[in-house]
Amino acid sequence: MTDREAAVRLAAIEARSVSKVFTGFRQDSFRALDRVDVTIRENEFFTLLGPSGCGKTTLLRLIAGFDFPSEGEILLYGKDIAPLPPYKRPVNTVFQNYALFPHMTVAQNIAFGLEMLGKGREETAARVDEMLKLVRMEAMRDRRTSQISGGQQQRVALARALAPRPKVLLLDEPLSALDYKLRKEMQVELKRLQLETGITFVFVTHDQEEALTMSDRIAVMSAGRILQVGSPRDIYDRPSERFVADFIGETNFITGTVKGFAKGRAEVALPGGAVISASVPEGHRPAGTVTVVVRPEHADFTTTAKEAALRGRFDHAVFFGTDTHYHITLADGAPFILRLQNDTTDELPLTRGEAVMIRVAPGTAQVVRD
Amino acid sequence: MAEPFSIRRQPGFTTIAILCFALLYLPIATLVFYAFNAGISVAVWEGFSLRWFQEAMANERVQEAAWHSFIIATVAALVSTIVATMAALATTRTDPYPGLTFKYAFINQPLMVPEIVTAVALLIVFSRVKMWTGYTGLGYLMAAHTGFCIPFAYLPIRARLENMDLTLERAAADLYATPWATFRRVTLPLLWPGILAGMMLAFVISLDDVVITEFVKSAGQETLPTYMLGQLKRAVTPEMNAISTVFLLLSVVIVTVFFFINRKKT
Numbered sequence: 001m002t003d004r005e006a007a008v009r010l011a012a013i014e015a016r017s018v019s020k021v022f023t024g025f026r027q028d029s030f031r032a033l034d035r036v037d038v039t040i041r042e043n044e045f046f047t048l049l050g051p052s053g054c055g056k057t058t059l060l061r062l063i064a065g066f067d068f069p070s071e072g073e074i075l076l077y078g079k080d081i082a083p084l085p086p087y088k089r090p091v092n093t094v095f096q097n098y099a100l101f102p103h104m105t106v107a108q109n110i111a112f113g114l115e116m117l118g119k120g121r122e123e124t125a126a127r128v129d130e131m132l133k134l135v136r137m138e139a140m141r142d143r144r145t146s147q148i149s150g151g152q153q154q155r156v157a158l159a160r161a162l163a164p165r166p167k168v169l170l171l172d173e174p175l176s177a178l179d180y181k182l183r184k185e186m187q188v189e190l191k192r193l194q195l196e197t198g199i200t201f202v203f204v205t206h207d208q209e210e211a212l213t214m215s216d217r218i219a220v221m222s223a224g225r226i227l228q229v230g231s232p233r234d235i236y237d238r239p240s241e242r243f244v245a246d247f248i249g250e251t252n253f254i255t256g257t258v259k260g261f262a263k264g265r266a267e268v269a270l271p272g273g274a275v276i277s278a279s280v281p282e283g284h285r286p287a288g289t290v291t292v293v294v295r296p297e298h299a300d301f302t303t304t305a306k307e308a309a310l311r312g313r314f315d316h317a318v319f320f321g322t323d324t325h326y327h328i329t330l331a332d333g334a335p336f337i338l339r340l341q342n343d344t345t346d347e348l349p350l351t352r353g354e355a356v357m358i359r360v361a362p363g364t365a366q367v368v369r370d
Numbered sequence: 371m372a373e374p375f376s377i378r379r380q381p382g383f384t385t386i387a388i389l390c391f392a393l394l395y396l397p398i399a400t401l402v403f404y405a406f407n408a409g410i411s412v413a414v415w416e417g418f419s420l421r422w423f424q425e426a427m428a429n430e431r432v433q434e435a436a437w438h439s440f441i442i443a444t445v446a447a448l449v450s451t452i453v454a455t456m457a458a459l460a461t462t463r464t465d466p467y468p469g470l471t472f473k474y475a476f477i478n479q480p481l482m483v484p485e486i487v488t489a490v491a492l493l494i495v496f497s498r499v500k501m502w503t504g505y506t507g508l509g510y511l512m513a514a515h516t517g518f519c520i521p522f523a524y525l526p527i528r529a530r531l532e533n534m535d536l537t538l539e540r541a542a543a544d545l546y547a548t549p550w551a552t553f554r555r556v557t558l559p560l561l562w563p564g565i566l567a568g569m570m571l572a573f574v575i576s577l578d579d580v581v582i583t584e585f586v587k588s589a590g591q592e593t594l595p596t597y598m599l600g601q602l603k604r605a606v607t608p609e610m611n612a613i614s615t616v617f618l619l620l621s622v623v624i625v626t627v628f629f630f631i632n633r634k635k636t
Contacts, residue, residue: 024465066540086543099541103559112555113545164546 010077012168012200013040013063018072020058020224032058034224035072040168040202041217045194047203049211050221051247056204059221060170063202064093076167087116092161093170097177098153100145106156107132107141113164131159134193151182158190162197171203175210187214208248212236220244237295240281242368245293252299252336254292254310258367261286266367268292271332272311278365286367296325296339298364301348301356308357309365312336314350328356402618405611412608422612432613435597442508442593443576446515447523451569453516454523455561462531478525480518488518489585496586506588514586515576522575523568530564563631570628574621 018036023029033055040046048056061067062074065086074082081089092113100109110131114124132138135155140148145156154174161169171190175183191214194201205211211218212232219229220243227241228234239245242253256268259275266286269275278292302308312330319342326338326348338358340348350356377383405423409416426432457477461470480488496510538560542552580595587596594617598610 064544066543086540087546087548091544093541093544095537095541097535097537099535099537101538101541101556112542112547116542116546116548116551160545 009044010042011039011075012042012044012077013202014038014075014078015059015062016073016075018059018062018069018074020055020062020067021070031224033062033069036224036226038219038226038229040200042200043198044216045191045201045203045214047205047211047215047218048221049205049208049218049247051206054221055224056206056221057172058224060093060172060202060204063168064091064170065089090164090167091170092164092166093172094154094157094161094174096173098157098174100153100156100160102145105142105144106137106148109145109156110160110163112160117164127163131163134162134196135159135189150178151186154178154186155189158193162193162199166199168200168202171201173204173206175205176207183210190214212248220247222247237364238279238281238366239293239368240284242291242293242370245366245368250296250337250339252294252296254294254330254334254336255332256290256292258286258288258290266290268365268367270310271330271334272308274309276309276360276365277362278367279363280367281369284367284369290367291370293366293368294336294360294364296337297323298361299336299338300340300359300361301326301338302359303357304359305357307359309360310336310358312356312358314354314356315352317348317350326350328358398618401611402615404608405615407608407611410607412606412611422608423616426609426612426616429609431592431597432594432609435592435594438508438511438591439577439593439595442511442515443573445512446519446576447569447573449512449516450519450572451523451527451565454520454568454572455527455565457520458524458527458531459557462528478521481521485518485581489582492582493585500588508591510586510588511583511591511593514582515579518579518582519572519576523572526567526571527561527564530561530567534560566631567628570624574624577617577620 015036015038018033019031020033021029021031036055036059038059048059050056058067062069062082065081065084065088069082072082073080076089076091081091101112104112107128110128111124114127119127128141129138132141135158137152137155137159140152140156145153148156157174174190175186178186187210190201190203203211203214212235215232217229217231218235219226220235220241221227222243228239228244230238235244236249239248239251245251245253254270256270256278258266259269260267261280264280264282265277266280267275268278268286268290270292276292280286299310310330312328315327315329318325318327321342323339323341326340328336328338330336336358404412404415406418406420407415408419408421461473461477464470475482492510492514496514500506500510534557538556539552542556543549547555578595579593580599583593583596584599587593592600594613598613601610
């Protein structure tokens with residue numbers, strides 16, 4: 001999708017300066033969300049990613065209507081839904097524990113939302129069949145929800161939430177209770193469902209890998225704020241904050257000094273003296289001492305002094321099957337990890353304490369806000 | 371020496387256990403045994419007979435007392451269960467606030483205040499009301515029984531509500547169910563075993579009550595327990611044993627049903 005296409009797409013959900021402060025009996029007040037602005041586009045798979053307590057679930061609950069914002073508004077296709085109770089919002093949720101009704105069968109669970117909307121008997125039955133087929137659970141339709149496995153419960157929860165054709169589907173860490181293999185399967189399944197139904201998905205997770213593989217766009221959250229919104233590639237390759245770079249993937253942080261700045265790129269002097277060109281987050285004007293991020297796979301060893309961006313001493317290597325991580329201590333004492341793919345070459349014959357020179361692939365270094 | 375402490379290995383444990391069970395159940399066993407006595411004594415066995423059951427059944431005063439007991443217990447169980455259900459919903463479906471613990475204590479007051487205090491208090495209040503209104507029917511007993519049955523109905527319902535997953539109600543609301551529809555379609559069906567348990571407990575407690583009933587009842591109004599108490603002041607016949615045995619059987623049946631309802635699900 002190009003940027004122009006994205007601009008044409010409607011905004012399904014807009015949060016405008018949304019804050020949520022929890023005050024309660026016998027507890028201190030807690031600011032779970034702090035003036036959050038975010039736009040979620042129609043038909044996209046949008047992920048709220050962050051560690052526990054970052055406010056991602058709170059934001060989801062505000063969209064669902066289980067809680068009301070302390071300040072700000074939440075627009076659904078331009079209409080402020082913040083004051084509406086959950087049953088008046090065309091938005092459905094897949095809960096972390098699935099929350100299937102234990103006194104109903106699989107089919108009755110899926111029919112619940114349709115019945116509550118006052119759909120006719122035939123329409124409901126047809127839709128339930130369609131949903132059972134969509135999540136491949138036709139054989140389980142008359143089972144009790146206690147008689148099916150965790151993965152199957154997950155599918156029923158999805159079918160139940162999708163049956164009323166919500167404008168937006170909210171998913172609250174729905175895969176966290178599944179084991180690794182099933183989780184991988186459900187990731188693919190979720191992506192398929194999103195593409196097939198064309199419904200906007202808002203997915204909450206703390207698992208960065210899950211976020212990277214499934215999302216169209218990701219919002220990285222920390223301490224009640226959204227730090228960065230972008231495509232998985234943007235977030236990974238062009239993190240704007242130290243937190244984002246650290247939370248997603250493995251990263252080397254290097255302290256450098258800005259020597260010049262123009263057109264979104266900075267010339268940064270690294271420890272050891274070499275100067276490299278690093279891109280700078282939009283709107284940021286770096287000066288003085290800055291943090292530069294280099295992903296382990298964007299670095300390589302070199303024997304040419306002219307190419308060397310960094311110098312250090314080799315510590316040890318860790319074998320990972322598809323690749324090997326080389327741990328290095330830089331000239332200023334900071335650790336650095338360099339990742340090389342294990343294609344045909346054997347492990348490099350480096351000895352502990354050996355001086356090495358590191359090359360950084362052009363255009364990959366990134367200045368981040370601290 | 372690695373054996374963990376076990377109370378069962380302590381000297382005298384078996385003796386105490388047997389003694390406790392004997393003291394609990396031997397009198398009841400004796401009572402049931404002599405209910406089937408053919409003779410007039412509750413201590414001398416003269417052969418097997420159902421005579422005292424027939425006599426109790428035919429006794430018009432027993433019939434009347436049994437009917438009173440039944441109607442009072444039914445009304446008290448129904449009304450107290452409805453009140454207790456509402457109280458349990460109100461005290462669990464809320465964020466904690468100052469005074470909530472006090473409210474628990476307030477609802478459970480009949481469990482803590484000595485029954486005799488409530489009985490005397492009710493006697494004084496109701497005798498005034500009787501004077502003003504002239505009404506002397508069973509209404510006073512029904513009201514009094516409803517009052518002290520509320521905590522017995524409340525406790526199992528609240529326990530059930532506290533164990534219920536709140537996200538189920540949230541899920542219902544998310545799926546377009548209004549608060550009333552959520553209650554009717556999700557909360558009530560899941561709460562039902564707790565409500566039934568509470569109702570049966572309230573029924574048994576009302577059926578069994580002597581103290582408050584004795585103080586509140588108008589002249590000539592007897593429930594089975596107060597009738598039996600009155601009879602004990604005269605010569606005791608195995609008829610009392612027969613009535614008690616029926617009582618026992620009824621309680622065992624209700625408690626068994628209660629047990630199975632509670633064991634199912636959750």
